[in-house]
Amino acid sequence: MNYEAVIGLEVHVQLKTRSKMFTRVATGFGAAPNTLVDPVILGLPGALPVLNRHAIEQSIKVGLIFESTIPEVCKWDRKNYWYPDSPKNYQITQYDQPICVGGSVEIELPGAARNIMGEHRYIQLTRAHLEEDVGKLTHGDNDSLVDYNRAGTPLLEIVTEPVLTSAEEAVAFLNSLRMHLTAAGISDCDMEKGQMRCDANVSLRPIGSSVLGTRTEMKNLNSISGVKNAIEYEIRRQSRILERGGQVVQETRRWDADSGMSTAMRGKEDAHDYRYFPDPDLLPVRIPPATLQRLRAELPEAVFEQQRRYQSQYDLPYTLTSVICYDHHLSKYFEAAVAEYPEGAKGIANYVANELQRERSAAVGEGMLPMEQVKILPAQLAQLVRIVDGGKITKQNAKEVLSTMFAxxxxxxxxxxxxGFDQTTDSSELESICREAVDANPVAAEQFRAGQAKALNSFIGPVMKATKGKGNPAVIQEILRRILAGQ
Amino acid sequence: MSIDISNSASVDIDHLAKLSRLQLAESEKFKLQGQLERILNHFRALEDVDVSGIEPTAHACDVVNIWDEDEVAEGLTPDQLETIAPAFRDRQIVVPKVVDDA
Amino acid sequence: MEKSLYQLTALEMSGALTSGNISSERLVLDCLERIRTLDESVGAFLHVDEASILAQARASDQRRLQGATLSTLDGVPVALKDVIAVAGEPLTCASRILENYKSPYDAHVTKLLKAAGVVLCGRLNMDEFAMGSATENSAFKRTANPWNLKHSPGGSSGGSAAAVAAGMVPMSLGSDTGGSIRQPAAFCGVVGIKPSYGRVSRFGLAAYASSLDQIGPLARTVRDAAALLQIIAGADPKDSTCMRRDVPDYLAETMRDPGCLRIGLPAEFFAEGLDAEVRKSVLEAADFFAKQGHEIVDIQLPLTKLAVPVYYIIATAEATSNLARYDGIRYGHRSDIAVDAIDIYYKSRGEGFGEEVKRRIMLGNFVLSSGYYDAWYVRAQKVRTLLRAEYMNAFDKVDLILTPTTPGAALRQGEHREDPLQSYLEDVYTIPANLAGLPGISLPCGFVASGLPVGLQLLAAPFAEDRLLQVASQYERAHRFAGLRARIGGDEQ
Structure with missing residues (x-):
């Protein structure tokens, strides 16, 4: 029998805020242990949570990007469970009235080749709810150490319907999520820093069946390749069990990237009794329509919408748009440059997607120089493209100019x-201007020939004036010496 | 596991002790079980109230949208944490090796 | 005859300080002396840091010399229930699990008291985590009723009431979740105010039941209590449930004529179970109010009989979650016989919590657990809605509700110890105010034949503390109970 996979994802995204979800101590990554804590984070007696408005608005924006419903009221609940990384032994989360309901994420599957656009699909979302992150345990040989720096960081848990069918789709979903959330400034979505974490529910069913099979939950998928490999591994594992006539056990499995295998973690889900109840310390949030309007106005253009617009408005090929639109730093740069030189969009796109990327890559040992460190301003790039488009320098020379601009x-x-790439004052024109300057000042010519090298400067001023500053001083000096030498 | 309130005043004391993370002596459990069942039986008086269509009250005040702007404030230092921690090393809380607990 | 210092009310102390007749240091030395003499038999205090108390008093005297006093109560001593955080001081909640814990930060009310120049004068005994009605659930000591040492001072703020009743401090702060300020105030013959929910910040109050807890003052006069409430009331951005509302001039309100009000007497509070002597005192108080021109109205509050189950379901559910943080991991007692992290939870909590706390944690987990949540917890929340509506509707008909604070006078120590349910049922008169978020005051209104005080409770609509104070003052001005203090340890008449 042939099986198809049914996959649902639960993605935790750390929101980019200065302070934590329920208290105002700073958030951050890589700080010395337990330096981003306060009475609320540590769950000290008497500490009380207070909502972070920015985190709520960022979460609403996520809902608006993916066209979720933003219910008028959302509220806060306590999820009670015991673990040393959970300072209060309950997590503040949203149980039955989350901040976003429904919606869908447009994804792009890999195309047949790099220059061919892949198939697009929409992945339905179940919901997204806001909660607080937990601390971090480091396991040693004899004991464990707990650092609560991460605890209390705002986390948006985005839950999909069980509608994905392959590891590729899961990866495409995460990529799309990352592109949209980074573009809107909501999260940096860096999986290596734990800013985006993914659990995957995987089950198999006979092709054509509408009944869901028994699912397993895959945890610890902390990289894109981890997500891909773990899901592929799980699909293979389950199909082997089913093909042998066995039964898949509902369980949580931990992915181990080093061994490329997953192992069962815990018993049945039902064994957990989280005893959710409304948090009496936090009052509900009511979102008026005017807030939704304001937040909607702040959203950037959706990634694939922008890509389709670039293709039609600027006639850009897929290869260029897939570089520019999929990285909001590049698309913002591109937009700024085009604003300076609207007719030059195509040229600008070429420089942004190719030359600039090449320079950024060459500038650092690994990866790319971050866009915020790139010295070329969008207006300067637009200027260069305008010069090239005007035929004033060769494309070959323009590359060298760009390198210098980059440096x-x-x-x-x-x-x-x-x-000396300035093609407006060609050497014959420059030569005649120099000759005129020498003829106009025989005294200085005499002095120079008599050995006063400084006398050469007397000719440079008039020459620069005549060329309106476009002459290359080194070239001018060379021509003058030749003329004065009587050649 | 859906249980009618009319049968619910029987208490699984071991389950509750586990949910509560309380180590209890057998004699303590026995006593608590009797007390809890007696208390809960009395509380069954709530069954007599018609609550259909009634919204539950979670807060003593009807206010919404109490929040802070996202501005950073001072926190505590690892040294302050050390003064209250039962075991501390390398600026972190020390706990015996953690195993998964379902 | 000249009054001894301990006989002064807080505002009298304030007057003596202002007129330069006395220093804060002198006042505080007198309090400390009285604590040393009496507290062995009363047991109100858990911790008294004499050096810090004297330093605060001297700082206050210094300010006064420089003409820089911070408030009316600058230099006046106030003691705190050991559930309110003061930076650097113990915060045990009368529990083994926090035996050696010191708070690294100040509660909001602590900050306000410090800003007012009040001298923080020791930590007061209580029922463990404020769970109890006799201060017998403290892990460290029992507190006696200063009026009769064989009797309980009530609870959970028993130390707060006893310390004031014995004249060891003129005022204290307690916390009230189901009557824990008003009931001990009634038992000890002092004034106790439970403010409206959201009137006083809970930040820094170790939580018992978050939707019910409020901090409030205990004092020997209504005016003293009003002066202390003045300092601690008001918005706090660190407590989301603390309301952004103006604070009236409570001290001025105590002098304002309330005019003619409608005062409701709910039948349910005068039914079976009420001690005859208590009933007599309270009805006499009602007669007094009628003579002042108020209209006494008979009202019905039938859901009151369900207040106890609703309260114990909601309070224990919240408590079970609030107390989960006491696990021996980050702070507090960690069992030294635990073998792994999970074992730390079971053993630290098993060793660290007392019997009543364990009972309430278990009860709370029962009503929240899967399969029972809707039938118990959600149902209780819905009945709370109905009960709240019933009380709010009553305030359409009357301005105040007048009741006894407790069904009887103070119990003998150890009574009801083996029957928690019986003890829960005794809370029935005080619990509704917490469930509905109402302000309430208990003030002394007489004595039973055995010499123990009787408390009169007045309840008002949310944030009508001003009206409570007007009427309570009207009563206090006309009665000899005002400012009474238990005679103890050879005190003069």
């Missing part, structure tokens, strides 16, 4: 002049 942050015009 120095200087304007392209100055660089072109310095490198």
């Amino acid at each position: 120095t942050g200087a304007d392209p015009v100055g660089i072109i002049r310095e490198l």
Whole structure:
């Protein structure tokens, strides 16, 4: 029998806030242990939570991006369970009235080749709810150490319907989520820093069946490849069991990236009794329509919408849009440059997606130089493209100009002049201007020939004036020496 | 596990002790079981009230949208944590090796 | 005859300080002396840091010299129930599990008291985590009723009431979740106010039941209690349930003529179970009010009979979760016989919590657990809605509700110890105010034949503390019970 996989994802995304979800001590990654704590984070007697408005608004934005329903009222519940990384032994979360309900995420599956757009699908969301992160345990040989820095960081748990069918779709979903959330400034979604974490529920059923099989929950998927490998592994594992006539056991399994295997973690889910109840310390949140309007107005264009617009408005090929639109740093840069030189979109896109990327990659040993460290301003790039489009320098020379701009942050015009790529004053024109200057000042010519090298400067001023500053000083000096030498 | 309130004043004391993370002596459990069942039987008076269509009250005040702006405030230092912690090393709380607890 | 210092009310102390007749240091030395003499038999205090108390008093005297006093109560001593955090001081909640814990931060009310220059004068005994009605559930000591040492002072703020009744401090703070300020105030013959829910910040109050807890003052006069409430009331951004509402001038309200009000006498509070002597005192108080021109109205509050189950279901559910943080991991008692992390939970909590706390944790877990949640917890929340509505509707008809604070005078120590249910049922007169978020005051209104005080309770609509104070003062001004203090340890008449 042939089976198909049914996959649902639960993705935890750390929201980008300055302070924590329920108290105002700072959030952060990589700080010395237990330096981002306060009475609320440590669950000290008497401490009380207070909501972070920004975290709530960021979460609403996530809902708006994916066209979820934002219920008028959402509330806060306590999920009671015991673990040393949970300072109060309950987690504040949203149980039956979450901040976002429904919605869908557009994903793009891998295309047949790099330059061919893949198939697009919409993945239905069940809900998204806000909660607090837990601390971090480091297990030693004899004991464990607990650092509560991460505890209390705002987490948005985004839950999909069980509608994904493959590991590729899961990866595409995470990529789409990351692109959208980073573009809106909601999260950095760096899986290595734990800013995006994923659990996957996997079950198999005979192709064509509408009944769901027994599912297992895969945990500890802390990289994109982890998600892919763990789901593939689980699909293989379950199909082997089913093909042998066995039964899949409902369980939670921990993925071990090193061994490439997963192992059963806990017993049945029913064994947990979280005793959810409304948190008496926190009052509900009521979102008026005006807030939704304000937040909607702050949203960036959805990634694939933007891509379709670039393709139609600027006639850009898929290969360029897939580089620019999938990285909001690049698309923002591109938009800023195009605003300076609207007719040059195509050229700008080429420079952004190719030359600039090449320079960023070459600038650092591994990965890319972050866009915020790139010295070329969008307006400067637009200027360069305008010069190239005007046929004033060759494309080959433009690459070199761009490299210099990348290294120095200087304007392209100055660089072109310095490198002598300025094609407006060609050497014959420059030669005749120099000759005129020498003829106009025989005294200085005499002095130079008599050995006063400084006399050469007397000609440079008039020449620069005549070329309106476009002459390369080094080239001019060379021509003058030749003329004065009588050649 | 759906239980009618009319049968519910029988208490699984071991289960409750586990949910509560309380180590109790057998004599303590026996005594508690009797007391809890007696208390709960008395509380069954609530069954007589018609609560259909009534919203539950979770707070003594009807206010919404109490929140802070996202601005950072001072916290506690690891040294302050050390003064209250039962076991502390490398700026962290020490606990005996943690095993999964379902 | 000149009054001894301990006989002064807080406002009299304030007057003596202002007129320069006395220093805060002198006042505080007198309190400390009285605590040393009497507290062995009363047992109100868990911790008294004499050096810190004297330092605070001297600082207050210094401010006064420089003309920089911070408030009316600058230099006046106030003791706190050991459930309110003061940075650097013990915060045991009368529990073994917090025996050696010191709070690294101040409660909001603590900050306000410090800003008012009040001298924080020791930590007061209580029922463990405020769970109890006799201060017999303290892990450390029992507190006696200063009026009769064989009797209980009530609870859970028994130390707060006893310390004031014995004249060891003029005022204290307690906390009230189901009557824990008003009931011991009644038993000890002092004034106790449970403010409206949301009137006083709970930040830094170790939580018992978050939707019911309020901090409030205990004092020997209504005016003293009003002056202390003045300092601690008001919004706090660190407590989301603390309301952003203006605070009236409570001390001025005590002098304001209430006019002619409608005062409701609910039948359910005068039915079977009420001690005859208590009934007599309370009805005499009602007669007094009628003579002042108020209209006494008979009212019915039939859901009152369900207040006890509703309260014990909701309070224990919240408590079970609030007390989960006491696990021996980050702070507090960690069992030294635990073998692994999970074992730390079971053993630390098994060793660290007393019997009543364990009982309530178990009860709370029962009503929240899977399969029982809707039938018990949600049902109790719904009945709370009905009960709250019943009380709020009553305030359409009357301005105040007048009841006895307790069904009887103070019990002998150890009574009801083996029957928790019986003890729970005794809370029936005080619990409704917590469930409905109402302000309430208990003030002395007489004595039973055995010489123990009787408490009169007045309840008002949320945030009508001003009206409570007007009427309570009207009563106090006309009665000899005002400012009474138990005679103890050879005190003069």
